[in-house]
Amino acid sequence: MPCNPSLTRRRLLGALGLLCAARPLLAAGPDELVVLTGHAEPALSAFAAAFRETHPEYRLNLIRRRPHEALALLSRLGQGGVDVYWSASPRTFEALRQSGAWRPLRLDRGELPECVAGLELVGPQGHYLATEMVGHGFAIDPPALAALGVPRPRDWADLADPRLAGRIALPVPSQFGFAAAMVDIVLQAHGWERGWALWSEIAGLSCLVRHGSGTVRDEVGDRRAAVGLSADAPVADDAPLEFVYPASGGLAPGHVAITAASAHPQAAEAFVAFLLSERGQRLLSAPGIRKLPVRPSVYRQLPAGYHDPFRAAATGAYAYRGDSASGRLGLIATLFEQMLVHRHEELCRLWARVHELERQRGVRLDEIRRQLCKPPLDERQARDPQLLAIFRRSLEGSPQPAGQTGWPQLAEQQRRQAAKRLTELEPA
Structure with a gap:
């Protein structure tokens, strides 16, 4: 069949147009959410797997650092590309809050309490929140x-x-x-x-x-x-x-905060919301993790004998104020x-x-x-x-x-x- 140059040209331009239109779709994958944490296994694997199931649109990149290393990284220009800091070091969270490292959290807290006994579960101005507790x-x-x-x-x-x-x-x-x-x-x-x-x-x-x-x-x-x-x-x-x-x-909190420089604030908010959700809070009771949830309703679903700090506080325990x-x-x-x-x-x-x-x-x-x-x-x-x-x-x-x-x-x-x-x- 004789070649029709104008038709061939139109088809080629059409194909190129489709390819250009498709390029953003081909390049777009799950948004990478960078979470800096001090937590160890098996907690990280359990939470990462459950978060992927709940939010497959986000790719989780977990980086482990000790508190003084996290403080140095998050104090840099751009905060090391970190979106979320999730760890158990109240001094780190407060030191970084005072330097303006966090963006305010706009999470609907619902049933989540402000405190238990002497322990505040919400940081100043709501810049960081407790996600779990441990009892000394x-x-x-x-x-x-x-x-x-x-x-x-x-x-x-x-x-x-x-x-x-x-x-x-x-x-x-x-x-x-x-x-x-x-x-x-x-x-x-x-x-x-x-x-x-x-x-x-x-x-x-x-x-x-x-x-x-x-x-x-x-x-x-x-x-x-x-x-x-x-x-x-x-x-x-x-x-x-x-x-x-x-x-x-005494009770010690583990906190979470979203960095002021986060490039993915929507994904960061989804991660924080997951940690404080019913499913996220139930994960804390898994063997090998065994932390204390900050959502009181979760304790009704935990095994008999699992320590309930809210109930203990009602009888006068945990007077310590950090x-x-x-x-x-x-x-x-x-x-x-x-x-x-x-x-x-x-x-x-x-x-x-x-x-x-x-x-x-x-x-x-x-x-x-x-x-x-x-x-x-x-x-x-x-x-x-x-x-x-x-x-x-x-x-x-x-x-x-x-x-x-x-x-x-x-x-x-x-x-x-x-x-x-x-x-x-x-x-x-």
Whole structure:
């Protein structure tokens, strides 16, 4: 058939037009939603799979960072291309809010409460929201406790039992974000002086857990520790361990926020809404995740015996009030480090000598205890705004703030005095 140039040209132009029209459709795929998070497996896999089912139009890109790394990334120009930050570090969220890092959340909160007991679930001006909670407490191995002759601990003071020497797993507060609040719970419940005295004795009976050396649940699950201080229900349903929520308890939130520089605010809002939906909240109870939902209605669907902080709060539990903005938690983490983690082995030896001498004499050595337990600064000094400002951006995993080098020396001086007095009292 003879070729018709004009017809061929019209067909070619038509084909090109169709191709050009189709190009946006061919190039358009799911919008990539970049979520920066501190959460670990299996929570990430479970939430990613469920979100993909609910919103197949979005492609989820999860990036894991520790809080101090997240703070640095989100403080950059463009906020590292991140759309959502989802993690458990109240100090990070508040520090970034103060620098204008978040866009206000316009989520319809519906049944979601503003707070539970002393814990606020909504950040200032609604720039970040709590998506889950963990309760501070004790992971225990009941058979190990029974073998030691130690009763099930009900509160923090029960851990100051010499029979637990070397069998308590204690996370270092400067390396685990939840642990600084855990220390503060005891300080609020018992007062500054008595609280630090209790922490000194507990630390002297403990093995320290550092970032990268395992977890508290590993120490208890592998039978190296009989008690582990933790901030979540630490074991799967089929594990032989238990979790105790102490009488003087506290709740720690995990938050979510949308970055001010988000290129995909609609996708980001969909992700936040999913986390707080019935389905997202039910996922928190899965074995291996075991967090506490912030949606009260979800607890009616959870197994019998699952801890309900809303019900516990109604009976007076969880009076602890955290303060993520003042710098108090950063100060507490640094003070704990320099007073109780620095030369920890020496602290353990001194407490072993105290306990043995008290056992022999049948009386408490109050003078020596005061020397071992006294913090390097009093509560009035700890409230100084200029001092607190130094620690306001001190996050777990970051270098300890400089300028407080006198604290380890003061603690060491008190230990030398205690050791000298012990030597005088011990039999020749």
